[in-house]
Amino acid sequence: MLDFKKLELNPSEPVYLQIVSFVKRQIFIGTVEQGESLPSRREMAALLKINPNTVQKAFRLLEEEGIVVTPPNAVSIIHWDEEIYAAIQKELTAGLVVDFVAQAKANELTLDMVMALLKDEWEKGDER
Amino acid sequence: MLDFKKLELNPSEPVYLQIVSFVKRQIFIGTVEQGESLPSRREMAALLKINPNTVQKAFRLLEEEGIVVTPPNAVSIIHWDEEIYAAIQKELTAGLVVDFVAQAKANELTLDMVMALLKDEWEKGDER
């Protein structure tokens, strides 16, 4: 179930994008079910202490990507098909990697170097 | 030797940052020598077809990081010590990785998944 109380807003990134990412991540991780309904624009705005229009902007984006469906005069609903899920998955996995590799190559790093750095950094986080 | 003709400006990222990155990358890669002098603000502006103030902004940033030294009324000179070099190196290698790992973890990917994706993406580029 979507729990927007867990969404901690970061002041340096646009709020509406953070909402979009949050929803996608929850779908990808598997904490959301098909047909689950979202809070109303105003409810959510109150919860996050932001302007309803900011919520609307996020929801609209999600709607354009097919992740959200909004019946007339009713609350939005989460919905996805295989294709959409694949797109989300790609964005959250391979998509990440593409940018990263591009930068690493621009700096003339080798695959081995990058793998080593990556492993280090990954495990560094685990220890703590 | 620094060759700014090789710097292709990308309209979507701030020009002054591109200049800064370019210089750092050249130092890291090893195509620049200590004491090498940079073109004057105006020269470089003419070369890149931008405003001299934009060049100035880039050079000032580099100066603040200690990568550039500017004697009074003279052209700027490239200079670095061990500490600075280490910082550049870090930014261009480990620094990259830190952000990447943070995002990957936010998406609940595993190290194995990421390594596999990374290898794929890396080699995909090599084939072409």
Place this chain on the structure above:
DNA sequence: AAAAGTGTATTATTGCTATGATACACTTAA
């Protein structure tokens, strides 16, 4: 019927950042 709740469209505001224009002080070379 009225009130409160939906989403939505339009417009305004704000703030930030990149870039540009201009003028100044100084040095060097002609």
Place this chain on the structure above:
DNA sequence: TTAAGTGTATCATAGCAATAATACACTTTT
């Protein structure tokens, strides 16, 4: 001495993107 070349500081401009204010049409509930 004058002209052209340095860097630099200050201010202006422009553009964009995020957010906010407001009003509207429609349902549902009381």
